Amino acid sequence: MAGVLRAERVWVETFTGLRVTQFSGLLKVVREWGGNGTLRGRPWSLPLAERVLMIAVYFRTNLTMRQLGPLFGVSSSTVCRAIRQLGPLLALEPVSRSVDGPERMWIVDGTLIPVRDRSVAASSRNYRFSANVRVIVDADTRLVIAAARPVPGTSADAHAWRASGLSRHCQGVTVLGDGAYLNCQMVVPHRKRPGRALLQAEEDDNAEHRKVRARVEHVIGRMKNHKILRDCRQRGSGLHHAVQAVAHMHNLALAS
Structure with missing residues (x-):
């Protein structure tokens, strides 16, 4: 995924509203919250970075899951499962x-x-x-x-x-x-x-x-x-998780 991000920097920034360094900070938070854990059943077809990118694109563009699936080469059900699992982990961090x-x-x-x-x-x-x-x-x-x-x-x-x-x-x-x-x-x-x-x-x-x-x-x-x-x-709770994630990405964009 790191190679894709380096090659498609403009794509990432356009569709997520974050620079690559800011997206890396978001990915770090998700990983620290246990986002790399596996669920029961089939393993994920996408690495964690691409799943986080897919969710960031979803929040930014509001594309349907049927539209997002072909963009990332997965099924709409995989998009849905990724959003359900990782969406809450993008939440705004507590204030110091x-x-x-x-x-x-x-x-x-x-x-x-x-x-x-x-x-x-x-x-x-x-x-x-x-x-x-x-x-x-x-x-x-x-x-x-x-x-x-x-x-x-x-x-x-x-x-x-x-x-x-x-x-x-x-x-x-x-x-x-x-x-x-x-x-x-x-x-x-x-x-x-x-x-x-x-x-x-x-x-x-x-x-x-x-x-x-x-x-x-x-x-x-x-x-x-x-x-x-x-x-x-x-x-x-989907709207609440979306608001929290968008607030987190907004803060990353300002602070980084």
């Missing part, structure tokens, strides 16, 4: 607590992701059956800190945040959110009160708040370059 502190600033936002599995979705304001996913992003580095399990798209932002359990990552860190996160221990914009206009200082604070909070929207937009997050066909 050494980077935490009051000087750090994190931003929280959510996004609706269309998903075919009705058990994790609901008809939402984007007129599609979607799931609501919370994401925490570091304001300075634009790295994804954590991503919550999806909830139905009709869930209110504050309720989805409280149910996500992400607040445990935010102890001792300043967290920004939009006006939907009132009473969630975040820094939110000043609100207009009936009969009382905002003071100029409050308007200035809100303008600065919007400027900083836009960074999380940019990160989510880049994550959605992986088309699996535009129309997810995975069922059960």
Whole structure:
């Protein structure tokens, strides 16, 4: 596989969004998590590197398994088994607590992701059956800190945040959110009160708040370059694993 990656560097970068060195880092993580283990039954027809590459291409392009199989010379059932086994191992790594502190600033936002599995979705304001996913992003580095399990798209932002359990990552860190996160221990914009206009200082604070909070929207937009997050066909925990893997690849692309 190393020879293929050297020969097809442009192909790898185009179809995964990662440079070869970044892909090697992803492969290292999967191997450390035990991705090279064998399952019962027939041995894999593809080495680990090609299976990881196949999954990265799947998340990036959202090709069907019938389309991916011929590209890698395997059956669609082999593609499915590889995604089921290795998809969870591409997950975002836990945040090191050494980077935490009051000087750090994190931003929280959510996004609706269309998903075919009705058990994790609901008809939402984007007129599609979607799931609501919370994401925490570091304001300075634009790295994804954590991503919550999806909830139905009709869930209110504050309720989805409280149910996500992400607040445990935010102890001792300043967290920004939009006006939907009132009473969630975040820094939110000043609100207009009936009969009382905002003071100029409050308007200035809100303008600065919007400027900083836009960074999380940019990160989510880049994550959605992986088309699996535009129309997810995975069922059960598949969407959660996809979000985690895309966040991991996003961080690799920024940090490497």
